Amino acid sequence: MIIGIDLGTTNSLAGVYRDGGAELIPNSLGEYLTPSVVSFEGSGEVVVGAVARERLVTNPEVTAASFKRFMGSQKVYCLAGREFTPQELSAFVLRQLKQDAERYLGEEVTEAVISVPAYFNNHQRAATLEAGKLAGIHVERLVNEPSAAALASSMMSEEEEQVYLVFDFGGGTLDVSVVDYFNNVIEIVAVSGDNHLGGNDFDAKIAQHFCASHNIEMEQLPPQKQATLRRLAEKAKRELSEQETTFIHMDIEGEDKAVILNSEVLIKSCGALFDRMEKAVRHALRDSGYHVEDISEIILAGGSSKMPVVSYFLQNLLGKKPCTIGSPDEVIALGAGIYAGIKARKEEIRDMLLTDICPFTLGVGVYNPGGSQPNMSPLIERNSVLPISRTGVYTNVEDRQRQIDFKIYQGESFNCAENLCLGAVSIPIAPVGSGQASVNVTFSYDINGILVVDVEDNQSTNKKQVIFRSEGMNLSDKELARKVEELKKYRSDFEGDERDRLLLARGNRLYQELKGINRDRIMRVMREYEYAMSVNDKHAKLVMRQQITAMFDRFEEFLDEY
Ligand code: AMP
Numbered sequence: 001m002i003i004g005i006d007l008g009t010t011n012s013l014a015g016v017y018r019d020g021g022a023e024l025i026p027n028s029l030g031e032y033l034t035p036s037v038v039s040f041e042g043s044g045e046v047v048v049g050a051v052a053r054e055r056l057v058t059n060p061e062v063t064a065a066s067f068k069r070f071m072g073s074q075k076v077y078c079l080a081g082r083e084f085t086p087q088e089l090s091a092f093v094l095r096q097l098k099q100d101a102e103r104y105l106g107e108e109v110t111e112a113v114i115s116v117p118a119y120f121n122n123h124q125r126a127a128t129l130e131a132g133k134l135a136g137i138h139v140e141r142l143v144n145e146p147s148a149a150a151l152a153s154s155m156m157s158e159e160e161e162q163v164y165l166v167f168d169f170g171g172g173t174l175d176v177s178v179v180d181y182f183n184n185v186i187e188i189v190a191v192s193g194d195n196h197l198g199g200n201d202f203d204a205k206i207a208q209h210f211c212a213s214h215n216i217e218m219e220q221l222p223p224q225k226q227a228t229l230r231r232l233a234e235k236a237k238r239e240l241s242e243q244e245t246t247f248i249h250m251d252i253e254g255e256d257k258a259v260i261l262n263s264e265v266l267i268k269s270c271g272a273l274f275d276r277m278e279k280a281v282r283h284a285l286r287d288s289g290y291h292v293e294d295i296s297e298i299i300l301a302g303g304s305s306k307m308p309v310v311s312y313f314l315q316n317l318l319g320k321k322p323c324t325i326g327s328p329d330e331v332i333a334l335g336a337g338i339y340a341g342i343k344a345r346k347e348e349i350r351d352m353l354l355t356d357i358c359p360f361t362l363g364v365g366v367y368n369p370g371g372s373q374p375n376m377s378p379l380i381e382r383n384s385v386l387p388i389s390r391t392g393v394y395t396n397v398e399d400r401q402r403q404i405d406f407k408i409y410q411g412e413s414f415n416c417a418e419n420l421c422l423g424a425v426s427i428p429i430a431p432v433g434s435g436q437a438s439v440n441v442t443f444s445y446d447i448n449g450i451l452v453v454d455v456e457d458n459q460s461t462n463k464k465q466v467i468f469r470s471e472g473m474n475l476s477d478k479e480l481a482r483k484v485e486e487l488k489k490y491r492s493d494f495e496g497d498e499r500d501r502l503l504l505a506r507g508n509r510l511y512q513e514l515k516g517i518n519r520d521r522i523m524r525v526m527r528e529y530e531y532a533m534s535v536n537d538k539h540a541k542l543v544m545r546q547q548i549t550a551m552f553d554r555f556e557e558f559l560d561e562y
Pocket of ligand 1: 011170200234301305
């Protein structure tokens, strides 16, 4: 069985194509979103998802989140006496999604299509493939997130020809893509975005607005107060997605301070963020060669797209309402599920074709007569359709030079030092005068981020081929097998009811956050609940769970206010 996975920074989801349609796969709590959080328990057990998210507060030293940001980097996390790479932590999330899918589908899941941001570079793509392998899943293919979103939308419309603008707005990043759909072929024609713009910036601006309204310097507040204010700002922002007006109340040095929040205030205090959003949209449009009026559909993805002000902004800018099929959280996972169906060659959708683009430029460094740093000579330009192969011809710069060393770069600067160096290839040449030796350099690049570089001397039979898969992929089969066995030791096949586990983890966290009499109350209900668990009284558990959840919700509000 093959499934689609949206491996997200904050949350991950799985989708599948069956019985003629795409559907999301619920986890053991019956929810589609599984927080991308991993935590270790003393017993050698690994916990993934909502329970692990609670443990971010109670057991931060053995819990990790947001590791997708560091995929393909050298970062390591020291947890429970062992070092973990971001790909190993991601593997635990993938393994959990696989287990949940197997339970839900009643079949073994052996393969997956995983979505990645279009801007992911080679290292990050290779790291994602490695995470799949470590989780014991054959990753059939990576799919770019905007392609997946467009695929999901195209399945829900009758139109044969569409130009989509995918607006994927998360907690910390904005990705804008223009995607063509014509005759069952989906092609990303441009990607743009802002790696430092997301829901977190709205939270910060709302917090600043609160401070400015009361003549407070945010930086002067104690760190804990700053964190509480940001949390309240985020909560208020979410409330504005459901209602027209809300308030932020906070106790500042014994005084209750408040501000009113509505879309007008939000637009005013976050004006600069809208300007940056506009810049990203215009950039994507310009790169695509389309005009505003060519866009037939705007697809919203990512949690921050749920803000009504974002929809209004796009409607004003592009002259049409964004489409609202499904939740912005779910559209990418659904698309990945459909793509998994295409890979499994399901009758109804097998003719669908997805092409992808290279979101960055790939090239070689060439001699720069005017400066000390080499310049970039692009071979594969940003936004080229994949797979692609391009050849360039280069000559020697010095008389009687014995070899040419090509350094391979990825990035948009003409100055190589500012781009990512993927590695180097050298080829021997005959010692002739400068400009007389010529060498063909061919780059072949595919969606999985594998770059094949062929270098061929035109004066001799000298040839070289180097495959760049980045550091993440340099694990030998033996090393990989060893790592897979090692990760297997961390069991995650929890037999009990995940809802019990979540309730206890949440109680534990609230116990730590609260004080005095409230702690006693939590302790008492937790003991009663544990007793109901020990005698496996399902009815008592159900009733108590509802009551305790309501009580915990009230505590949560209390915490937010003080
Ligand atoms: P993602 O990375 O796609 O999960 O998006 C996370 C971001 O979405 C965070 O900044 C959240 O505050 C924001 N978010 C999630 N739900 C909502 C909502 N209902 N209204 C406004 N923002 C939301």
